[in-house]
Amino acid sequence: MLNIVDLRNDFDGSIKKDLYKKLTQRTGTQNGTNTISIVAEIIDNVKQNGDSALKEYTKKFDKAQIETIKVSEEDITAAYKEVAPELLETIKKSKQNIWSFHEKQLQNSWISPKEDGTMLGQLVRPLEKVGLYVPGGTAPLISSVLMTAVPAKVAGVEKLIMCTPPSQDGSINPAILVAAREAGVDEVYRAGGAQAVAAMAYGTETIPSVDKICGPGNVYVATAKRLVFGDCDIDMFAGPSEILVIADSSAVPEYVAADLLSQAEHDILASSVLVTDDVSLLDSVKTEIEKQLLGLKRNEIIEKSLKSYGFGILVDNLEEAIEVSNNIAPEHLELCIKEPMSILGMIKNAGAIFVGNYSPEPLGDYMAGPSHVLPTSGTARFSSPVNVDQFIKKSSLIYYNKQSLEATNNDIVRFAEAELLDAHANAIKVRFNK
Amino acid sequence: MLNIVDLRNDFDGSIKKDLYKKLTQRTGTQNGTNTISIVAEIIDNVKQNGDSALKEYTKKFDKAQIETIKVSEEDITAAYKEVAPELLETIKKSKQNIWSFHEKQLQNSWISPKEDGTMLGQLVRPLEKVGLYVPGGTAPLISSVLMTAVPAKVAGVEKLIMCTPPSQDGSINPAILVAAREAGVDEVYRAGGAQAVAAMAYGTETIPSVDKICGPGNVYVATAKRLVFGDCDIDMFAGPSEILVIADSSAVPEYVAADLLSQAEHDILASSVLVTDDVSLLDSVKTEIEKQLLGLKRNEIIEKSLKSYGFGILVDNLEEAIEVSNNIAPEHLELCIKEPMSILGMIKNAGAIFVGNYSPEPLGDYMAGPSHVLPTSGTARFSSPVNVDQFIKKSSLIYYNKQSLEATNNDIVRFAEAELLDAHANAIKVRFNK
Numbered sequence: 001m002l003n004i005v006d007l008r009n010d011f012d013g014s015i016k017k018d019l020y021k022k023l024t025q026r027t028g029t030q031n032g033t034n035t036i037s038i039v040a041e042i043i044d045n046v047k048q049n050g051d052s053a054l055k056e057y058t059k060k061f062d063k064a065q066i067e068t069i070k071v072s073e074e075d076i077t078a079a080y081k082e083v084a085p086e087l088l089e090t091i092k093k094s095k096q097n098i099w100s101f102h103e104k105q106l107q108n109s110w111i112s113p114k115e116d117g118t119m120l121g122q123l124v125r126p127l128e129k130v131g132l133y134v135p136g137g138t139a140p141l142i143s144s145v146l147m148t149a150v151p152a153k154v155a156g157v158e159k160l161i162m163c164t165p166p167s168q169d170g171s172i173n174p175a176i177l178v179a180a181r182e183a184g185v186d187e188v189y190r191a192g193g194a195q196a197v198a199a200m201a202y203g204t205e206t207i208p209s210v211d212k213i214c215g216p217g218n219v220y221v222a223t224a225k226r227l228v229f230g231d232c233d234i235d236m237f238a239g240p241s242e243i244l245v246i247a248d249s250s251a252v253p254e255y256v257a258a259d260l261l262s263q264a265e266h267d268i269l270a271s272s273v274l275v276t277d278d279v280s281l282l283d284s285v286k287t288e289i290e291k292q293l294l295g296l297k298r299n300e301i302i303e304k305s306l307k308s309y310g311f312g313i314l315v316d317n318l319e320e321a322i323e324v325s326n327n328i329a330p331e332h333l334e335l336c337i338k339e340p341m342s343i344l345g346m347i348k349n350a351g352a353i354f355v356g357n358y359s360p361e362p363l364g365d366y367m368a369g370p371s372h373v374l375p376t377s378g379t380a381r382f383s384s385p386v387n388v389d390q391f392i393k394k395s396s397l398i399y400y401n402k403q404s405l406e407a408t409n410n411d412i413v414r415f416a417e418a419e420l421l422d423a424h425a426n427a428i429k430v431r432f433n434k
Numbered sequence: 435m436l437n438i439v440d441l442r443n444d445f446d447g448s449i450k451k452d453l454y455k456k457l458t459q460r461t462g463t464q465n466g467t468n469t470i471s472i473v474a475e476i477i478d479n480v481k482q483n484g485d486s487a488l489k490e491y492t493k494k495f496d497k498a499q500i501e502t503i504k505v506s507e508e509d510i511t512a513a514y515k516e517v518a519p520e521l522l523e524t525i526k527k528s529k530q531n532i533w534s535f536h537e538k539q540l541q542n543s544w545i546s547p548k549e550d551g552t553m554l555g556q557l558v559r560p561l562e563k564v565g566l567y568v569p570g571g572t573a574p575l576i577s578s579v580l581m582t583a584v585p586a587k588v589a590g591v592e593k594l595i596m597c598t599p600p601s602q603d604g605s606i607n608p609a610i611l612v613a614a615r616e617a618g619v620d621e622v623y624r625a626g627g628a629q630a631v632a633a634m635a636y637g638t639e640t641i642p643s644v645d646k647i648c649g650p651g652n653v654y655v656a657t658a659k660r661l662v663f664g665d666c667d668i669d670m671f672a673g674p675s676e677i678l679v680i681a682d683s684s685a686v687p688e689y690v691a692a693d694l695l696s697q698a699e700h701d702i703l704a705s706s707v708l709v710t711d712d713v714s715l716l717d718s719v720k721t722e723i724e725k726q727l728l729g730l731k732r733n734e735i736i737e738k739s740l741k742s743y744g745f746g747i748l749v750d751n752l753e754e755a756i757e758v759s760n761n762i763a764p765e766h767l768e769l770c771i772k773e774p775m776s777i778l779g780m781i782k783n784a785g786a787i788f789v790g791n792y793s794p795e796p797l798g799d800y801m802a803g804p805s806h807v808l809p810t811s812g813t814a815r816f817s818s819p820v821n822v823d824q825f826i827k828k829s830s831l832i833y834y835n836k837q838s839l840e841a842t843n844n845d846i847v848r849f850a851e852a853e854l855l856d857a858h859a860n861a862i863k864v865r866f867n868k
Contacts, residue, residue, distance in 0.1 A: 104544070296856055296857045366849040385829070398803075411528065426730060428797075
């Protein structure tokens with residue numbers, strides 16, 4: 001079911017080029033001007049009419065007539081009763097692992113005092129208020145709540161709020177509410193779509209404005225995030241999920257097939273790619289995929305996904321496999337090879353790297369600890385997994401005394417004059433009576 | 435010339451509220467749909483027609499008919515001959531200070547191996563290719579080139595390119611070319627406006643596509659950055675410059691006045707704010723401003739700027755001054771008070787903090803070391819000065835062995851099933867023959 005691409009005879013590089021394009025541009029990030037104007041209108045309406053606009057959109061888009069936007073303590077208590085105790089334990093364990101991993105990322109403010117009396121440094125502080133968007137839909141994204149909220153709380157975010165669209169009866173999936181509470185989310189609101197993004201960006205009577213909005217969503221949510229960006233911060237744009245497995249003859253076809261299938265079930269736009277130098281491994285993986293697929297519930301989605309974006313890529317050697325991976329910059333990269341640690345230094349672009357036969361991608365989705373919110377569609381070239389860095393900000397610190405300023409005062413004046421800014425030069429001159 | 439605001443009698447907080455709004459919303463970050471469609475067309479044209487589209491726009495917008503887009507070695511050698519030797523020395527000193535400060539920010543990749551055989555970590559790597567936009571105009575932004583390019587090079591960026599619009603004769607200011615070479619910029623191109631942003635985002639025959647685009651620009655440049663964001667990364671949106679000085683009776687009116695004036699000369703939208711609990715200091719600063727203004731070349735800009743966005747704010751005490759500052763989240767914050775270090779912990783939002791009477795803002799603009807590219811318009815709430823962090827990316831690292839995966843395999847399966855993703859569960863089950 002995988003599309004086979006043989007790069008061993010790609011003499012002019014044209015096959016590679018087409019492949020990279022196909023895999024990194026599965027969805028455009030440009031939004032049509034029509035979507036932009038619809039979303040801009042929603043944002044304006046929420047800005048001007050606050051809660052009443054929100055309720056109106058919730059009625060229109062979510063078919064839910066809600067009275068209160070904020071989820072109450074009673075709702076949350078009730079949710080705990082509906083979640084299986086084993087699942088609650090699993091959620092707690094997952095939260096603990098996420099917390100431990102992210103705690104190691106905390107940075108200190110620092111200073112660098114020098115003999116000449118100067119002192120420079122950086123103050124590191126958490127964002128004060130963060131908003132998390134959680135889409136609705138049939139499959140509850142329990143783990144995504146943990147994987148965004150916990151890093152924010154570890155960073156020290158004081159107020160973490162969450163917006164999610166309600167069902168038609170106004171309810172929210174209890175597992176989502178429980179995960180939110182366990183992760184430390186302070187307040188949950190019934191609001192979805194572009195209107196929820198607008199509410200978190202500008203505030204309403206009920207929903208406070210935040211400094212940063214995180215979380216995936218449909219094209220309206222993504223467009224709204226793009227439009228409010230600058231008035232508050234936003235996280236990355238989440239595209240369809242993807243995995244790339246680099247495997248050699250030491251890999252287990254059964255495992256590789258299962259991991260490719262697990263990615264393909266997300267979405268018909270999801271991409272599952274195997275890159276190997278071993279033709280017989282590729283054959284075995286293909287056979288295993290056909291076999292395992294029969295027992296899987298989401299086989300229709302998987303078939304469509306593999307047909308469009310499932311690839312088995314043959315290369316001459318491991319170096320070429322890494323080159324292919326670096327160009328695709330996959331969200332998830334599995335290394336099912338003999339000596340995975342020896343190639344870490346060659347991997348330039350990847351959201352998360354899963355090392356060895358017993359680190360399958362679902363381990364990272366749920367339990368390992370690093371956030372599963374990862375850069376997609378080739379954006380691992382320039383962006384990072386959700387982690388503590390995204391919930392802190394820094395301020396530069398500059399201290400000079402009279403002597404150290406005097407030692408450099410001519411440079412400052414010269415620079416200011418070269419840039420034709422004489423009031424800048426004046427600010428130095430007045431201090432030394434020039 | 436300062437607008438006086440007395441917060442000592444602001445019983446209902448309404449004066450504060452108006453003030454914060456006025457100061458943080460000096461420019462909207464929303465771009466009109468008309469600008470969006472103009473810029474979208476430019477981007478499409480550059481995407482499709484590359485260099486020839488670039489040359490066409492350079493002729494249209496910059497009135498320059500250029501033959502080669504890339505600046506040659508000969509151009510750069512010639513530029514060195516045109517720059518005064520003292521200025522070159524100052525540029526070199528500044529570069530060294532910026533380099534030293536940013537070197538202290540380099541982060542290591544790290545791992546956390548545990549007794550149970552698991553190993554988690556983060557790989558830290560530089561972005562491969564970065565593009566720097568430098569606007570044209572009368573005052574050459576020599577220092578801005580250094581303040582963006584050096585942090586990128588410290589981070590380890592392999593290929594750093596620069597685009598800047600040429601003069602009508604096709605030339606580029608020699609001091610800009612020299613600063614670019616000193617800072618380590620690898621290639622300079624004659625291209626400006628939205629078309630330069632498009633070229634760096636998608637590449638042309640001459641200009642390579644980059645992973646991140648940095649640098650300030652007019653509304654077309656800013657809109658282009660917003661539209662290409664996602665296909666590559668972008669830095670912050672730069673608004674008009676601003677300073678807030680917190681001063682008490684220990685401050686020197688002459689210095690405070692000079693620092694406020696230095697900010698006001700940037701732009702009629704620039705903002706200069708003094709917050710003090712000392713009425714007599716405020717009076718003396720006002721007098722000093724009138725006095726010093728007479729000797730400054732850009733006095734017309736300064737007068738307009740101060741009239742619109744120059745404020746002298748009276749507060750009851752230092753705590754209230756800090757509260758005002760945190761709400762405005764100034765780009766530059768000067769602490770001209772008796773014990774500045776004792777309040778650092780209370781400052782939540784500021785781009786750069788200048789401590790004491792001998793750390794005037796122009797010191798930071800040119801020589802101190804921290805980048806002068808700082809968050810404006812209140813965005814210090816959620817963003818940081820340009821620093822090494824913006825030129826690196828991280829990948830998560832996950833390694834489990836058979837035993838450690840087995841220990842958590844039930845959790846993963848449970849989680850996957852709760853999210854209705856049975857191929858995820860299958861990826862675990864196949865490894866333990868379930």
